[in-house]
Amino acid sequence: MTSEASTEPTTDAELYAKYSHALVAFATSIVGPSMAADVVHDAAVSLVSSQALARAHDPRALLYKAVFAKAKSAQRSAFRRRDRERRFAATIVTHDPEVLPEVAIAVAKLSPQQRACVFLTYWEDMTPQTVGDFLGISDGTVKHHLARARKRLRETLDQGDTA
Amino acid sequence: MNDxxxxxxxxxxxxALAETSPEPLPLAAATPQHRSPRPILVFAGAFAAVALIAGLVAVLPRIGRIAPFGSTGPADTAVPTTMEEYWTWLTDGGLVLEDNPDVVLVRRPPPGTRFDPREYGEPQRILPVSSGDNPLWDVATANFPGRPRQLTPPVALIGTLEGSGMQVAALRGVDFTEEPALCVQFAGDELVSSICGPLELDALNGARLSILAQTPGDRSSPEASFLFFGPLPWDTALVVIRLDDGRRYVQQPRAGMALFRIPGPTALIGTASALDADAGTIVEERFNIGP
Structure with missing residues (x-):
């Protein structure tokens, strides 16, 4: 989980140092571990180059928005989606044997938006309002994504129970 | 399983996912960044595509470049991989007309953007359909060039291009090889243009743009051209047309489709781009469609 430092970073480098680990974890939830560091780095460099980070009212939220956008772009590979889903699911399963394989597969098949909402809600303990602020969407949309994700995961698990 | x-x-x-995340990279020295569009598909590619579907071209005179349509949206779901998934997404939340159950009014709003679309050109809109709207044609009389062997109601009525009276609608069916097929039509009082084919996953995934054009060379559209885009990449938030003569048009797609009216009898030569909600270029293509 994340925790706030008592002193807010003031420079781009300090911001990056403070939030990059959490951002990489967030990116991992969308694109998997192999691309996450690059996604975060590219997003941060873009923000630094455009000086957007320095001007931002909420630089942390801006960093998440930028990483989310980059991650979605990176996800867009047209023909490798299913292979990526398989590898993604395998990552979850192998890392925690107590995670049901059906859950790992179902999580891997969620849309990037749904995964982002699930991650920020379940890992960062954010409220729908905060998730919405960080992803640039309304809290209603966040709730919608979460509800659909939970419904999908529940259906998957229920199918597993009856199989 | 309980909650x-x-x-x-x-x-x-x-x-488990978070614990697999790698170490961040050191932040490189910032350098000016520019968006780099994906490689533009040149005319040759476009016309090669036309040649591949020459049979359809034969029944659609004056169509510059054709591709089966599809849909996209603010990707609130995973990109569909089957026609069934796609159709479910398209009609989810739609309104079936009480007096005509063969028609479902698609209710998906245009996706939002985190930038002002007007910065990119003159906006055109597809207005949502209302319960008072009816398609200009029905399933029984629909005359889709390349029509599948069997069409399956309902017609999904998506919207009307503002100021033109042109409706956009979709219909699904089964083609002659028993494969699922999708038809899209944009139609006005006199002008009808349509295409049918399989759901094109590479278009939904952002590998290319599909463009269907109706030009002034056709008697039914003497004063304007119409450009239809679909299936747009799943996360398209804005379609931008930049004509080489300097004119620019933009539209936020509805149900993953965009339809533009381009005034004048001139040839349409330019570039079309699909942008995501952050104005990032998803895919960009040149087009060259004669009058």
Whole structure:
């Protein structure tokens, strides 16, 4: 989980140092571990180059928005989606044997938006309002994504129970 | 499985993912960044595509470049991989007309953008359909060039291009090889243009743009051209047309489709781009469509 430092970073480098680990974890939830560091780095460099980070009212939220956008772009590979889903699911399963394989597969098949909402809600303990602020969407949309994700995961698990 | 067990499994899965995350890279020295569009597909590619579907071209005179349509949206779901998934997404939340159950009014709003679309050109809009709207044609009389062997109601009525009276609608069916097929039509009082084919996954995934054009060379559209885009990449938030003569048009797609009216009898030569909600270029293509 994340925790706030008592002193807010003031420079781009300090911001990056403070939030990059959490951002990489967030990116991992969308694109998997192999691309996450690059996604975060590219997003941060873009923000630094455009000086957007320095001007931002909420630089942390801006960093998440930028990483989310980059991650979605990176996800867009047209023909490798299913292979990526398989590898993604395998990552979850192998890392925690107590995670049901059906859950790992179902999580891997969620849309990037749904995964982002699930991650920020379940890992960062954010409220729908905060998730919405960080992803640039309304809290209603966040709730919608979460509800659909939970419904999908529940259906998957229920199918597993009856199989 | 109860809610608590579900939450526990989700938390475990998310934790497992987070714990696999790598170390961040050191922040490189910032350098000016420019968006780099994907490689533009040149005319040759476009016309090669036309040649491949020459049979359809034969029944659609004056069509510059054709591709079966599809849909996209603010990707609130995973990109569909089957016609069934796609159709479910398209009609989800739609309104079936009480007096005509063969028609479903698509209710998907245009996706939002985190920038002002007007910065990119003159906006055109597809207005949502209302319960008073009816398609200009029905399933029984629909005359789709390349029509599948069997069409299956309902017609999904998507919207009307503002100021033109042109409707956009979709219909699904089964083609002659028993494969699922999708038809899209944009139609006005006199002008009808349509295409049918399989759901094109590479278009939904952002590998290319599909363009269907109706030019002034056709008697039914003497004063304007119409450009239809679909299936747009799944996360398209804005379609931008930049003509080489300097004119620019933009539209926020509705149900993953965009339809433009381009005034004048001139040839349409320019570039079309699909942008995501952050103005990032998803895909960009040149087009060259004669009058």
């Amino acid at each position: 608590q067990q579900l939450d526990e499994q989700i938390t475990r899965a998310v934790r």
